[in-house]
Amino acid sequence: MSKTMLAARMYNVAEEMRVEEVPIPTPGFGDVRVRVHAVNIVPNLSNILSMWTTWFPGDPLPTLPATFGLDPAGEIEAVGEGVIGWSVGDRVYVNPGRYCLNCNACRHGDMVNCSSYAFAGYFGFSPSSVQLLDRYQGGLSEYMVAPSYSLVKLPDNLDYNSAARFGYLGTMYSALKKANAAPGKSLLVNGINGTLGLGAALLAPAMGLTEVYGTGRNPAALSAVEALLPGRIKVHSLADGPVDEWVHSVAGGGVDIYVDALGPGADHETFREGMRSLKRGGRCVNIGAMMGDLVIDIHDMMDQQKAIIGSLWSTPGESQELADMVAAGTLDLSPLEHSVYPLSAVNQAISGVASRNAGFSNYIISPSGE
Template sequence: MTAKTMRAARLYEGGKPMVIEQLPVPQIRPTEVLVKIKACGIVPNLHNILTNWVNWFPHNPLPKLPAIFGLDPTGVVEAVGAQVYDFKVGDRVYVNPGRHCGSCRACRAGNTIACSAYTFNGYFGFTPKSPRMFEDYPYGGLCEYIPAPQYSLVKLPDNLSFETAARLGYLGTAYKALLRANVGPGSTVLINGISGTLGLGAVALALAMGARKILGTARNQALFQRVKDLAAPGRIEIHTLGSVPTQQWVAEVTQGEGVDVAIDALGPGAPHESLVQALKSVRRGGHLVNIGAIAGEVPIDLHWIMDNDIHISGSAWFTTGQGQAMADMVESGVLDLSFFEHSVFALEDVNQAISGIESRNGGFGNFVIRP
């Protein structure tokens, strides 16, 4: 029998600690399930959202405070609504936090990430309609129970732990970018920020998708060999940012060919030069996909891009179907995520987890809350 109350971490003011409170267990609508949380990921960007977001990105609205944050929840289905078709009590699931309305033109065309009200449940919104979506979905993953629409659920195989599945958000961001750039056998891929949270996920997925050569840029040389060890010798090579320009290094490694795809996984504070150099590393007809949120206006040579038939894309998040594909790849053994080092915290220690994540071991570290 489901409890009547639950513990939840709520934020009352940006920059201040979250407060653990007792709240009623939420009710579910007919097309939702109630998930008992087993693990919820803490990502590096959460600290930015809780302290700097209003000033950095005022066009991306946050939920009205007090609010329950938490982007990447995993758990077990506790109850199902009357109109839920394919899930049952006891199912192990990841909850994709991307919320869409289902009725706008983009949703009706099946392009749910382009929804005019697209919002990250428990995180931030993308459009002026996001505040309404936050009202409809006020429960992030930093609590004991959340309601989740059936469209958001990824079924987890037994060989994918709740702690590892709580990383599917950042993994999925990289996966969608690689799909967008048609990465597969024969592809050469450059990953800016290869040892970080986003970049390391891009490595694991590019390997699973058959990329023949992965190049990367990073600053933390202590992690270089660990990243290289994820594949056979020579399949991954890494360049230290700040030495020679990235495009010069790529030209040397590829004998002047350049790479098919560049994935920029550097964060908002990274210098624009890093992205521009990655772009200049792309071969004729190649593709750069930005997933790291480098901020501001980046200078690019549009004439060179036109003459060389270069593609530049932004890629935001991933669909639940793509999340299921990743889970299926783990089940089959194609996608190996065994390199994660889990740091597990109780819900009462959520503030310690958020403040301590900067000391993680690059992308290898995985911070999770276990309520």
């Protein structure tokens, strides 16, 4: 086996990545080495590479140069000492969440709230995150090392390209779980036609949701989302009037759950309209990274017992639940449209995401060339 591999690395913020030869990493204690078959290029990656240090200076990037790549899927090629339950040849998705296992949150089993929590191949959430970011590089490389706690076993009926979408799909799934989504509950998603929002339409059958309402700005994309579940999804263009007025006209007293999947730069009023769409006791979950201070009616929240929850990503356990849904046939990912690029075209893929077919497009880098 060669001692080197190709990896896409960023040397400076706002510069294109360089594809170059680097040493193949050796798995440490508790780690595995994965041969990467697919990495999802998320729409936010260009922002991370070009504007992150300006937008969110408190959320550090890895020490540059670094290999990025948030959502890898592939097969285990080597197993480090101390790994139990995983073998060479296992097909896996690698959840990018990394944690220290030593802080108070970790010792209480609350790993997502680790004081050093980081997204491998992306960014961290505290100064100490850099240690984890530097130890575990991202998936835009032929091979990567990952802790065995991050692995998700893929069933035979789940291809690597679809599995590489588990990050954004899992973000929606975790949000719905936090909001107690269940049969009989109604759901509103702001941005249902986007990469994050589409997950609600895909997950609705598996979670028993029969009443789903969605908004967006692209009428053609909204119609395509509505066609996924005729009669169960109703859509509304933001150009056609306030969200809350529409929801109350079609859903009576409002909805049980509101998930905001709008990204940075979105209008705050749209978020407030979503809040006003909630019925008494409703829950709002924010996953879209809308920026800035938000003015809301806190007294109404008290009287109506509404709640706002921030939800970040998903756990490896939740990712495994997604894989199990696919295995059981309750989660259908066939609507995803894969656009696959070789590692050498990584910069082209990142820039091409801007012209995607809403959330249906699934931009993939295939470092293995398969």
